[in-house]
Amino acid sequence: MYAPLSKNIKTTLVTSFLGSLIYSCTIPFLIIYLAGIYSPKWTGLIVMVNVVSAFTAGIVGGYLADTFQRKRILFIFQTSYGLSLLLIALTFAGILTANFWLVIGYWICGISFNLYSPAFDAVLMDSTTPVDRKTVYQMQYWAFNLSMALGFSIGGFLFKHFLLHLFLVTAILQLLLALSFQRKLDYNNQVSAQLHKNPLKDLLLNYRIAAKDKRWVLLILGMALFNAAEFSLKNYTGVRLSREFEAITLFSVPIDGVRMLSILQVINTILVVCFTFLISKLTEKRSERGAILYGLVLYVIGYGLIAVFNSIYILVPLMILATIGELASSPNINARKVDLIPENKQASYLAFSSLSYQGAELLAALGLTLGGYISAGVISAYIIILGLLGTWFVIVSLYGKERNPSP
Template identity: 30%
Template sequence: MKYSDLHRNIRIRIITDFFTDLTQKSILPFMAIYLSVRLGASWAGLLLTANILLSMLVSLGAGYWSDRIGRKKLMVSAQCIQVFALFWMAAANSPWLDSVWLTCIMFTFSSVSSGVSIPVANAMIVDVSSERERQYVYGLQYWTTNVAITFGALMGGLLFETNRFLLFGLVLAESVATLAILVTLIHETMETHSHSNVPVSRKRSSMFSTYGDVLRNRRFMTFFAATVLAVALEFQLDKYIAVRLKNEFSAQLFHWDITGLQMFSFVLAINTVLVALIALPFSKWMHRYSSRSVMTVGMVLYTSGFALLAVSNWAMLLIAAAVVYTIGELMYSPVQKVLLAGMIPDTNRAAYMAADSMSYNAAALMGSIGLSIGAILPSYAMACLYLLMGLGALCLFRSSLDRQTFTSGNSGNSGNSSSGTMAS
């Protein structure tokens, strides 16, 4: 499998997504600090929470309408909103104007744009990719996203506090370029999957009945629950695990005294470097094995790594745990997306992608709850809890695969023959 073998839409999306992630991640992580300084922590928390909730609602609506009017129209509309929002965010932080409230309003518009574009773009990738291609595509996307986040955070750290106008101007330029590419080079993909055998009543179904069908799809909801548990472990890293290391860890590493926060930064650096170096060859190597096997081994490694991070105060063991959980993540994460793409119905792809995005919000909530629980339970109990979460996720993932035969004969599933290959 080579990059040049992929559909043109996918090749373009991977490039544009890289630059979008690069620029967006140079802003988003620093907005909480900006709003806290300018408006206070309470207002900042309320505004960020409102943005997340609004983005979730908009995402569900975008998923529904994308399956009815097409992918490209919504993607172009969302990108127009993004350009508009970023123009005024740059203006609100320029030498001629300094307005925190205009920045807040435009940041909300930017969040709405992201809520629209993410499920639609994910559905477009599924539209024009085969089962054989998806593991490579998602592995490549995983690599580009992590590299973009790393360099985006570095760019934001250098410019957000000292020169927001320049930073927002760079992001605006990228968004304008992305809009031009979407308008001129991206093709509509919804018509590539057949609607000829879909009942008219289903085409005209309301948003509530569409997402009602999603909730009644037992296989998908089992997979959804598994995703929540698996991703919730990742959200523990910068919450309970970071706090625990800060409070409990102090050691020497190669004759250097290191604090808990330094150890936490080292764990993040190991994850970033490993992803940058081995994600692509790892993705190609995993093609040799069945997705069920890769998912199982990956989840075992991923869970074990987090359990060790939750309990150990030995520096070398924490380094080993960082390597283990990263390898596990490299194994399970792309395969999880492949399996998801193979189980959703052709006629409601974007709606299912929008519903799947809710799993990450639920996981983020569990991450916050984990921090509160960690204040009560000892570290070994948290490690046991992580093991139970990982085991639960693995069992639910495998259960969703075992439901394949039943589901494919019901609820209008996609019926791709390749889905059976991935579950074998």
């Protein structure tokens, strides 16, 4: 029997679900919309600027979460995120006439999200106990995947004719979510004392401990490289399908490139939600190292080949293959990497680990930019080579020689 969850945990999980739903039904489709306005080169540059700014915001967000009250940080930047969605909606409504406002709104979304995410993660961690922590993070993982499936479904089917309504409703929902979260969350945190008058020095010291651990850095780099394969789905592959996929009719439902992208994401999420425990049971009696290695190889090759094919009869099996690889490797990586974190340095290590996702976003955005110059086959090779290199880094990091304790 599961122990009853606290009010803070329930509030945070619901907020996490709705926040992921808002993101998944808006931002990936905004990128596709921008790709219809700008050339692939400019679209890739816009995405890369967003990734770099979000990367910087994530670093700053981790520092702010340790230095100030997290509840206040959450309200400020969750509200900013909602206002950026409203800015985009006003542009679609014609109140703001320049397409440049879409780009500004997109950038503010990325910056705001990454400024509050470290505080959000810290609140969830603080609200759990060793007894319920595994259960809570398992529930968050499931909720995240379910929200992504719903979000991509909603966004894919409303993209062509109801884009204004989609962004307007999500903007209002995000603003209400920020307000509701503040009212229901009963939380205060101790703040770290500033060691220097210069906040930049404090910020750098916050990450110095983890950055000195070569084995941890290698793991984070490897995760960035192989995650770039999946992240390319919403950047390069999504834009390519929107332009190259020949519309078909399936069970009397028209399927264009955008809807094909939604279908792939939904397949991935449904498989994750339904078969996580089954795949885990099938692999638990086998070598953990082998499950991670072969799982990542399937994952990388699956997403890499999705970047080049246009047939639904090939894309769907490839997505199933990639998802099986994800289910075989991801839980084992998440469980194993905890062993690399010193007990007295968890905050620094966890904050540093979030950089792997920003790095993956940057690599995926680079693939979108390169797509304006080179063929899909070369981009596919780029994704696979990076992913296999990342796989090797992860295996070396997790199963290499024991790390010497940091001084």
